[in-house]
Amino acid sequence: MATATDPRLASMSPDELKTAMRTLGYRTQGDLAGAIGVSRSTVSLWLEGKVGVPRPVAMLLRMLIAAQRRQY
Template sequence: MDDPRLASMSPDELRRHMRALGYKTQSDLANAIGVSRSAVSLWLEGKVGVPRPVAMLLRMLVGAQRRAF
């Protein structure tokens, strides 16, 4: 039972989700989810993988936002 929400997240997907959720800067996203701006920077550069719980949270937020409208 492979749930796609549990998969890791590419830098491009992270960027799309940031935009979809209205986060314009790395700091905006970092503050919203309680991580450092440098962590977000490393994820966006592809130097460090997006942690699965963060990927899952962002996918759930984008999904909830789509259902709300």
């Protein structure tokens, strides 16, 4: 169970978001925006650090990366 200090619940820096996009295969801001249901301009604001990445979005991206790395 996640706790208040669980790193998966933290927001995401612009650099971490860029890395997550690359890891998950999203080549453009529009690709990521379409996949998670936000506008491209929202993703742009996150990448510029003008608006923080919402914690649920950060958690989703981290979970997708973790799932991608699992061996089946």
